[in-house]
Amino acid sequence: MTWQILVGEWSDFAIRWLHVIAAVAWIGSSFYFIHLDLSLQKRAGLPEGVAGEAWQVHGGGFYNMQKYVVAPSHMPEDLTWFKWEAYMTFLSGFALLCVHYWANPELYLIDKTVLDLVPWQAVTLGVLTLALGWVVYDQLCKSPLGKNDVALFGVLYVYLVFIAWGMTHVFSGRGAFIEFGALIGTMMVANVAMIIIPKQRIVVKSLLAGEEPDPALGKAGKQRSLHNNYLTLPVVFLMISNHYPLSFGTQYNWLIIALVMIMGVAIRHFFNSQHAHKGNPWWTWLVAAACFVLIAWLSGFGPSAAKAAESKPVTAQAQKIKFADVQEIVVSRCSMCHAQEPVWSGVGVAPKGVMLETPDEIHLHAKQIYLQAVMSHAMPPGGNITEIAPEDRRILGLWFEQGASMN
Ligand code: HEC
DSSP, rough: HHHHHHHHHHHHHHHHHHHHHHHHHHHHHHHHHHHHHOOOOOOOOOOOEEEEEEEEEEEEEEEEEEEESSSOOSOSSSSSOOOOHHHHHHHHHHIIIIIIIOHHHHHTOTEEEEEEEOOOHHHHHHHHHHHHHHHHHHHHHGGGGGOOHHHHHHHHHHHHHHHHHHHTSOOOHHHHHHHHHHHHHHHHIIIIIIIIIIHHHHHHHHHTTTTOHHHHHHHHHHHHHHHHHHHHHHHHHHHGGGGGGGHSSSHHHHHHHHHHHHHHHHHHHHHHHHHHTTTOTTTTHHHHHHHHHHHHHTTTTOHHHHHHHHSSSOTTTOOOHHHHHHHHHHHHTTTTTTTSOOOOOOOEEEEEGOOSHHHHHHOOOOOHIIIIIIIISSSSSSHHTTOOHHHHHHHHHHHHHHTTTOO
């Protein structure tokens, strides 16, 4: 193993570690503040300017949290701002996009059977959709539509589903899910960096000057916080979806994204209502469960109808597949990347540690092979970069269905 591979692998690991830590810190603090804000209660005798308070117990002590909506009589010097969690999540996520997806578009972004893009086109589209996706969203919020939260929400939903549909018709399923997740993440961070924090700064400034802050400032920030709240769960789903080829590797993958967004909103609605002491809307779990079942059902349809029909085991169900044939297919179509020493350029070590060279390794990964190359066409990547034939997928499928034996 050369030093370039060591440096590449470990910087990748470090950035991913940082990304997960930053995201945990961000989501954790934002869920905490949503809970706190919704659970504040009014009572008589609160200090002047305090709109509500909450009592909490944690870590061996009791906290009495009070929310000032008007400036406290003296503004503390060391006011804590919550923003670096969001910014670090973005910076590390952006770095991961660069070193993985945009550095290797053929492996991750392009599916030639979806759209025959050359690498620079795929990367340009990837960058453009992130930037444009945010600009249009931001303008929608600032338009007259933004005055009506519910109407805005409906339009944003249609807008996001449209983008998801578009992305799955431009990128590979894997690429589309990550790009879409990255877009939502970007929108959420931009909400913090461009709207919530700057407006909060103006509010603090006018409070310090003893002036009444413009209520529109707080309202805009609140609206974006609400969007972030509802987008959190879908973005986490999309970020881990890459390990589950059935989620992105089907012809209905854009519908799956549409359902994931409904599921995320429903689950957050349950907790938001509970925090605000507005009852337990248990029906939200029914909605979430129904979406989940629908997603699982849709994922069973496999890749595009034409592709699925090609490789579906139709003929000779009785024909017993020989392991030697399976091995030959896997070695000639998969092991240039999935090997101790991969020979495919741009692949330093076996992707995800999956090696498919020896009979044992192939046997061990039978289900994975079935998921990646038969039920979905996620592998070989790039829209079948190593040109596995439909007939060969059919053989792999039959082999698994017949019990994946080694003879
Ligand atoms: C051109 C290189 C290449 C070829 C050829 C290839 N793969 Fe992969 N494979 C990858 C990459 C890259 C990943 C990692 C994807 C990611 O990071 O999400 C991967 C991931 C996988 C995984 C692990 C998925 C996970 O998330 O844990 C399996 C299983 C797999 N491939 C099976 C196959 C099979 C079966 C074939 C042959 C039909 C094949 N691959 C052909 C590059 C390749």
